[in-house]
Amino acid sequence: MIDRARLGKLLMGTDPRVRRMVAYWAATGVIYVLMIALMQVAVQVGLADRRAVAMLTAYGVCGVLAFAVLVRASAVLGISPWILSVLQGLFAVSCNIWLYTVSGPLREASLITLLVVVTFCTFSLRPRQTMLLSAVSIAGMGIAMWFGVSRDAAHYPPMVEALTFAFASVGLIAITLLTGQMNTLRARLKNQKEELLVALATIRTLATRDELTSLANRRHMNDVLADEERRQKSAGATCIALIDIDFFKDINDRFGHAQGDAVLREFAAAALGALRGSDMLARWGGEEFLLMLPTTQLAEATQVLARMAGAVAAMRLPEVELGRPVTFSAGVTARAAGEPFAETINRADKALYRAKAEGRNRVVTV
Structure with a gap:
């Protein structure tokens, strides 16, 4: 019989921070699985190319497993959480851009997940890092659209692609700015929490210690x-x-x-x-x-x-x-x-x- 406790320690580790990161990545893995399942449905109804979707699926599965190992071993390898977040964000952006090129008539819908990626990364990245990720996303999206127009203008109308690029770029920039404000508020709340903890410790000390002698009162x-x-x-x-x-x-x-x-x-x-x-x-x-x-x-x-x-x-x-x-x-x-x-x-x-x-x-x- 499998020892569940031992298996849980093997997969998740014992460090609370590592366990939390592994849990987050497991939740992310569920999203990847759902996206793969939706693309398989698109293949079955003839809206996406089977071979292209199979290659993207293999890329996504390998990436999810590789990052699961990296997250689990991050403490041993000395990889900072923010570096892992940047790498995960870049991987997710690459998956979304690739998804855009193989989704056929569903490609505009795939841009929604790109917004989700940037939003998700703001919880672990600083504002400048989020802006860099958004810039990479916009650049990658522009390259993918330009490639589609140059290869098959009939299925990738230049004006439609240009407008789609503009709408998506505005959305990414807006999310980046909003999440920057959210990060600022979160940092302010964190500082206030730390100040309150210090004040509470001071009050507790004053309530139990004699101010002059530092003995118990x-x-x-x-x-x-x-x-x-x-x-x-x-x-x-x-x-x-x-x-x-x-x-x-x-x-x-x-x-x-x-x-x-x-x-x-x-x-x-x-x-x-x-x-x-x-x-x-x-x-x-x-x-x-x-x-x-x-x-x-x-x-x-x-x-x-x-x-x-x-x-x-x-x-x-x-x-x-x-x-x-x-x-x-x-x-x-x-x-x-x-x-x-x-x-x-x-x-x-x-x-x-x-x-x-x-x-x-x-x-x-x-």
């Missing part, structure tokens, strides 16, 4: 805690620490709020450098921060906070000469099984006040 941390509370009712220990920079009001009063903001930024950077990958630090308000330490026992949490205190004390702020290292007070506690985080935070807050009452620059555990 209180709202986002509350969302994270709520998710953690729903996800883990009892599995794994989680510790919560509330941290407050010591004598921060004194820093603001002595050096100004700009330097106070600098201390907050440096504190956040130093603290993050001392944390583990799973830990999450958020600015809780003012100079207060909340630290979540997932799957952590209380003894390990105090070690993390001690490492963080060392990193903070090592900060160098030339603009803020305190005469002492920057320190912080912290209260840390472990969440009980099934306990709401609000209660855990409240317990850590009480431990923080104890740390301040006992002289600051220390970690109190509960």
Whole structure:
């Protein structure tokens, strides 16, 4: 039994872009098959020459199969999509011009497909490339009509061919101009979409990040805690620490709020450098921060906070000469099984006040 999934990967590939191109070319192949079927009907009713149609059919089938292989292997061969589109467009134009010469009294109807070819190519070509394809189409069409008039003026009346050429040329030029405008609008919409995505990412960042320290803000941390509370009712220990920079009001009063903001930024950077990958630090308000330490026992949490205190004390702020290292007070506690985080935070807050009452620059555990 044939493995359909494996066969699909073999024919279509795994690269989404290649799969999309193969699917488009398969749809194009269906159009070629329909045109071949219509020409066979024209042969059966005596409106087209059998031998000429057979040669065109062989040319079309070989071209469709060749391009199917090229599209499928384009990533391996390094062929750009726009190059494939140009080549496919030129092949389609050559088929249409040949079709015009063998369609007999139906030749004017074949020009409709020429307009379709140019329109279809505009979805993958730039305006200049589309204009070049239209110019090639007009030139090829003119050569085919001139050849028909010079070979058999009775069946290719010069005035009829001239007017047909003029009508078809006007149609191709009009489509080229319209599709150029469409490409411009599409490019504008693409740019607007990219701008909206950037704006959305910025809004999402502003909604979840503290602008000054680039840490998670209180709202986002509350969302994270709520998710953690729903996800883990009892599995794994989680510790919560509330941290407050010591004598921060004194820093603001002595050096100004700009330097106070600098201390907050440096504190956040130093603290993050001392944390583990799973830990999450958020600015809780003012100079207060909340630290979540997932799957952590209380003894390990105090070690993390001690490492963080060392990193903070090592900060160098030339603009803020305190005469002492920057320190912080912290209260840390472990969440009980099934306990709401609000209660855990409240317990850590009480431990923080104890740390301040006992002289600051220390970690109190509960």
